[in-house]
Amino acid sequence: MTLEALRALREGKKAEIDRRETDGKDVHIIIGMGTCGIAAGAKQVLEAFIDEIAAKKIENVTVKQTGCMGLCYVEPTVEVKVPGMPDTIYGKVDADVARKILKDHVVGKKLVSDHIFDRPSTDILK
């Protein structure tokens, strides 16, 4: 694939994106990518989110990486922000849990209780 082909693909998708009315309705998925997260396999989690979002055509999703959230013992961690739901940090996330988070939390508006770890550790400053 060349950059020109990539640009053309992007232009093709742009029309779809422009039609969406977001008005702050974006879903934010933030994946911990500190040394602890990397060592625990956060790369696979990122890949699972990206592939599943595309496969299920879930719209208005922003995916970002962050550093260590101080929850090293339960990495990989993912913070999920969905309008109308409480901001939630999930721990011990793998590819299967990532897909479950998308299906249950993002689409179904239901928390994945087994993996909730609340807020970042108090001694971590951004």
Next chain:
Amino acid sequence: MHAEIADFLVDCLQNSVEAKAAKVILNYTEYVGDRIEVEIIDNGCGMTPAILKKIQDPFFTDGTKHVKRKVGLGIPFLMQAVSLSGGQFHVESEVGKGTKFSFSFDLKNIDTPPQGDLSAAALQTMMFDGDFEFEFNRKRIADGEEKGYTVLRTELIDALGGDLSDASSIKLAKDFLRSQEEDLV
């Protein structure tokens, strides 16, 4: 300990981005069946000789990310992996100028980690927050034949309409970077 060489790369490259580098360069040369040579060069804040020594200590961190914790494992992990697998490691740095890591892995050594997905490592690096340029120069030399490619973060983000946080843009970037790797083999 990280599982793949790609993971070590992301960890080191993140350090460069966090050092407020305006430009980060990854030179990755694979001599198939023989060795991998890597350079990570940044023009970030750089380190004093004293700090340069301390980064090798797994219980040292600069105190900004983890105020009360004393752990910084990224560089010690890399040094250990290189040392265990018969590779070479070198780091030089100058305050106000930047840092250069040079290391190699012996591909004939059983303890050398698998390379992993280099396109994913490039994607993850490009996804870090900040207005930096990332230049990835990838070479693969096999049977005397050299193939390679270069990708620039600014060019890729520009081709994606200026955004690499939307999931659909990230997917396109992932597919693009993967296609560059696949063309090498």
